[in-house]
Amino acid sequence: MNNQIKHPKGDRILLLTNNILLTIIVLVIVGPLMYVFLSSFLEPNAIIRKGLSLHASDWSLEGYKRLFTDDTIVRGFFNSLLYSTAFTIVTVVVCLFAGYTLSVEGLVGKKVFMIFFLFTMFFGGGLIPTYFVIRDLGMLNTIWAIILPGAVNVWFIILARTYFKAVPNELKEAARIDGASDLKIFFRIILPLSKPIIFVLALYAFIGQWNAYFDAMIYLDSRELHPLQLVLRSILIQNEVQPGMVADVEARNELMRISEMIRYSSIVIASLPLLIMYPFFQKYFEKGVMVGSLK
Amino acid sequence: MEELVKAEQAMPVHTSKPTKLSRNLQYIKKNYILYLLIAPAVILTIIFKYIPIYGATIAFKDFSPIRGITGSEWVGFKHFTSFLSSPNFMEILMNTIKLSSFELLIGFPIPIILALMLNQLRKSSVKKNIQLALYAPHFISVVVVSGMVFLFLSPVGPINAMLSTFLDKPISFMSDPDYFRTIYIWSGVWQGAGWASIVYVAALANVDPQLHEAATLDGASLLQRIWHIDLPTLKPVMAVLFILAAGGIMGIGFEKAYLLQTPMNSPSSEIIATYVYKRGLLAGDYSFATAVGLFNAVVNVILLGVVNQVVKKLNEGEGLV
Numbered sequence: 353m354n355n356q357i358k359h360p361k362g363d364r365i366l367l368l369t370n371n372i373l374l375t376i377i378v379l380v381i382v383g384p385l386m387y388v389f390l391s392s393f394l395e396p397n398a399i400i401r402k403g404l405s406l407h408a409s410d411w412s413l414e415g416y417k418r419l420f421t422d423d424t425i426v427r428g429f430f431n432s433l434l435y436s437t438a439f440t441i442v443t444v445v446v447c448l449f450a451g452y453t454l455s456v457e458g459l460v461g462k463k464v465f466m467i468f469f470l471f472t473m474f475f476g477g478g479l480i481p482t483y484f485v486i487r488d489l490g491m492l493n494t495i496w497a498i499i500l501p502g503a504v505n506v507w508f509i510i511l512a513r514t515y516f517k518a519v520p521n522e523l524k525e526a527a528r529i530d531g532a533s534d535l536k537i538f539f540r541i542i543l544p545l546s547k548p549i550i551f552v553l554a555l556y557a558f559i560g561q562w563n564a565y566f567d568a569m570i571y572l573d574s575r576e577l578h579p580l581q582l583v584l585r586s587i588l589i590q591n592e593v594q595p596g597m598v599a600d601v602e603a604r605n606e607l608m609r610i611s612e613m614i615r616y617s618s619i620v621i622a623s624l625p626l627l628i629m630y631p632f633f634q635k636y637f638e639k640g641v642m643v644g645s646l647k
Numbered sequence: 648m649e650e651l652v653k654a655e656q657a658m659p660v661h662t663s664k665p666t667k668l669s670r671n672l673q674y675i676k677k678n679y680i681l682y683l684l685i686a687p688a689v690i691l692t693i694i695f696k697y698i699p700i701y702g703a704t705i706a707f708k709d710f711s712p713i714r715g716i717t718g719s720e721w722v723g724f725k726h727f728t729s730f731l732s733s734p735n736f737m738e739i740l741m742n743t744i745k746l747s748s749f750e751l752l753i754g755f756p757i758p759i760i761l762a763l764m765l766n767q768l769r770k771s772s773v774k775k776n777i778q779l780a781l782y783a784p785h786f787i788s789v790v791v792v793s794g795m796v797f798l799f800l801s802p803v804g805p806i807n808a809m810l811s812t813f814l815d816k817p818i819s820f821m822s823d824p825d826y827f828r829t830i831y832i833w834s835g836v837w838q839g840a841g842w843a844s845i846v847y848v849a850a851l852a853n854v855d856p857q858l859h860e861a862a863t864l865d866g867a868s869l870l871q872r873i874w875h876i877d878l879p880t881l882k883p884v885m886a887v888l889f890i891l892a893a894g895g896i897m898g899i900g901f902e903k904a905y906l907l908q909t910p911m912n913s914p915s916s917e918i919i920a921t922y923v924y925k926r927g928l929l930a931g932d933y934s935f936a937t938a939v940g941l942f943n944a945v946v947n948v949i950l951l952g953v954v955n956q957v958v959k960k961l962n963e964g965e966g967l968v
Contacts, residue, residue, distance in 0.1 A: 363869040370767050377761070378780050381841065385783060387805065388795060397808060450688035453681045460674045465685065472692060475948055477699030478940030479920075480927045484716070485698050501695040504688045534680040563788035566902050570928060581790045588794025589906055615798060619791050626786040631779055638845055 415613030428583035451512025497571035726938035762847030781841025793906035822911030
């Protein structure tokens with residue numbers, strides 16, 4: 353038998369075009385990232401001005417050096433680490449617990465709970481009433497304003513519930529016959545089987561929090577508390593280079609040159625950790641997306 | 648199990664049947680642990696989601712910080728009518744609708760096309776590496792992506808340097824309202840399309856290769872096979888994702904719009920979410936801003952319902968709810 357099916361000529365042209373287009377798409381995606389990475393080690397616009405004829409004198413680490421003369425970015429980094437870790441723990445625990453309860457067959461009130469949670473996905477009180485609640489609880493300028501309001505993620509609850517439902521019922525029944533309580537079944541049997549889903553949720557939660565800026569912007573006034581993304585926002589968007597980084601610079605041109613370099617290097621510092629790590633976690637991310645799409 | 652139920656039913660009823668309520672109470676008492684486990688989620692949802700809905704009643708009041716939410720005076724729809732009749736109402740509403748519907752029209756099909764293209768790659772190692780590259784921007788924060796946009800499009804940035812051969816003076820992309828939507832949408836495609844294609848790629852991986860082989864033997868061209876085999880496979884996923892995306896039209900994210908907004912491009916970049924933030928939290932116009940936000944939320948719910956119905960009709964009764 354000849355398994356190799358010969359494609360018609362039209363198809364071969366189409367496939368070739370497909371390959372060329374995909375190559376271009378990859379270049380468009382990766383190109384800007386490479387440009388930022390290289391530029392962070394170069395004098396402003398060196399790539400554009402000189403192309404490949406870069407000279408040794410065009411390379412410079414000044415952006416990085418300046419970035420670290422001021423402790424803002426380091427502090428932002430550690431604030432982000434703290435917020436993201438704490439948020440991840442709280443949200444994963446809360447959502448796993450809720451997901452487990454909702455996965456139990458014959459739970460009284462299941463429908464009410466589901467409507468109760470799903471409703472919040474489609475309708476809410478809005479920015480200002482939420483702000484009032486957080487202010488009235490005295491959580492402004494505290495880590496709680498970052499951790500608690502977003503801790504219940506309905507999407508996570510559904511993911512966890514779907515996963516728990518797939519755990520064979522016989523396992524739970526056997527344990528119950530042996531006299532195990534619901535709590536014991538959950539901690540001794542279900543949780544150890546759920547490492548993949550815990551990992552997926554933790555990754556989603558951590559990355560989401562690491563890259564967020566909105567809650568911190570409205571709830572945290574004090575600069576001491578700002579996470580990395582807010583520090584980046586002031587450098588990249590508001591054009592406010594921290595005074596400590598350029599204390600010795602007076603000439604306007606020089607200031608522009610240096611702040612340009614600081615911007616490129618701050619992007620690299622902030623993005624490189626995740627960009628280096630995500631390929632190792634790729635299969636988990638894909639798993640998460642797939643469990644979710646099964647409903 | 649069934650026999651047990653039958654036996655129970657067959658038993659003569661001596662005492663009065665336990666009511667549904669008392670049976671439920673008994674269940675809850677016996678399984679109270681389950682309710683303890685779900686309690687944190689319920690409590691947090693009440694505090695941070697349902698109490699704000701009550702707080703949204705200030706949209707119908709003249710909120711005074713001294714009197715609080717309950718004590719402030721009712722004014723009915725005053726704030727709604729003042730928003731609807733304000734000179735910038737139409738502009739903000741249209742900006743919101745345009746930005747998000749263009750984003751949907753461009754952003755929705757691209758991941759599908761991308762998945763179909765990736766599906767043609769026969770070498771799985773090549774496919775994997777390409778996918779890896781396409782996912783990368785998803786892991787960059789929206790602040791960084793916006794920062795890159797500002798750097799690349801600045802009058803002294805690389806894009807203008809490349810265009811300088813054709814133009815006598817640099818284009819100020821970020822201060823021109825005409826460019827805002829294009830920048831917003833395509834930077835979004837750059838960041839999100841690869842990641843969004845995952846679901847479709849996975850769905851296509853489930854297509855039985857024999858279907859394609861048989862079709863090829865029958866003389867079907869590649870395009871015909873994509874049209875008659877691949878696309879029907881993706882249809883259910885597309886339906887669900889489309890309803891969710893279309894239902895979110897009015898809920899278009901605040902985060903990136905606010906970052907890419909400059910005083911100069913606000914004629915096209917001011918959307919409801921950014922307006923609520925500025926009027927409410929920055930200017931302290933609490934009741935008015937809450938009314939605007941509520942208007943937005945209600946339109947959003949209606950839209951979700953309508954889109955769900957339409958897709959249900961088109962998709963043989965299969966919708967989201």
